[in-house]
Amino acid sequence: MTDKDLRRDVLDELDFDPSLDVGDIGVAVSNGVVTLTGHVGSYAEKVEAERAVRRVKGVRAIAQEIQVRFADAKKIEDDQIARRALAIIDWSVHLPKDAIQVKVAGGWITLTGAVPWKYQAMGAEAAVRRLGGVFGVTNLIAIKPEIRSTAIKDRILEAFKRGALFEADAIKVSVAGDKVILEGAVTASAEREAAERAAWSVPGVRSVEDRIVALS
Numbered sequence: 001m002t003d004k005d006l007r008r009d010v011l012d013e014l015d016f017d018p019s020l021d022v023g024d025i026g027v028a029v030s031n032g033v034v035t036l037t038g039h040v041g042s043y044a045e046k047v048e049a050e051r052a053v054r055r056v057k058g059v060r061a062i063a064q065e066i067q068v069r070f071a072d073a074k075k076i077e078d079d080q081i082a083r084r085a086l087a088i089i090d091w092s093v094h095l096p097k098d099a100i101q102v103k104v105a106g107g108w109i110t111l112t113g114a115v116p117w118k119y120q121a122m123g124a125e126a127a128v129r130r131l132g133g134v135f136g137v138t139n140l141i142a143i144k145p146e147i148r149s150t151a152i153k154d155r156i157l158e159a160f161k162r163g164a165l166f167e168a169d170a171i172k173v174s175v176a177g178d179k180v181i182l183e184g185a186v187t188a189s190a191e192r193e194a195a196e197r198a199a200w201s202v203p204g205v206r207s208v209e210d211r212i213v214a215l216s
Helices: 003-016 043-054 078-091 118-129 149-162 189-200
Strands: 025-030 033-040 061-064 100-105 108-115 136-139 171-176 179-186 207-214
Touching (some): 003 043, 033 043, 078 108, 108 118, 149 171, 149 179, 179 189, 189 207
Parallel strands (some): 179 207
Antiparallel strands (some): 025 033, 100 108, 171 179
16 A cells, blocks of 8 residues: 555544534655644543544554644633542542542643553543543553452452362461462472462462472
8 A cells, every 4th residue: 555545544534523523634645654733622632633544544654743723712820620530539439449649730631540451541541531611631640450368368268279289288378568478298290380380370469478398
């Protein structure tokens, strides 16, 4: 596909998207790299324009240079944006309360905090992206799964029982936060290694202290 053909396909895809006003968006293509220029009326439109381009077959990379421009009547102060962002996050039943912090500077929102699931971090970004007056969003929300110590222990013991290399009852498992301690005795070092691998395979485990004694 030539750059000329690719540019035509990109323009067609942008025009096909009902959420976009493509009159002020410029498209240039060089060796499969698409450069978007011009301006749109919201940050949500800027993001949607990039998504539309990514859907086009043959696009190797995107240089995003679209600017967000608001009419003077639509300019919103940072404190108003922050309040609206916090409100829309609080209204969401999928987000844990007080888990996400919002900072706004010059219309740019920065999200911080921690949530258990990736979809929650992405959902928070998608929610504030649609707010009026937003020029951009930086998503720094960390993903920290909430896995209870008892659940970690149970999953390790289940893995031990499924294994054929050693007797599960020969090994004692204790959990402190995200740390697992293995104790007991096995007949060979291969059994010890298998037990440690099983402990590491459980989500939420960040360290394993292996106190198992191999008798041979």
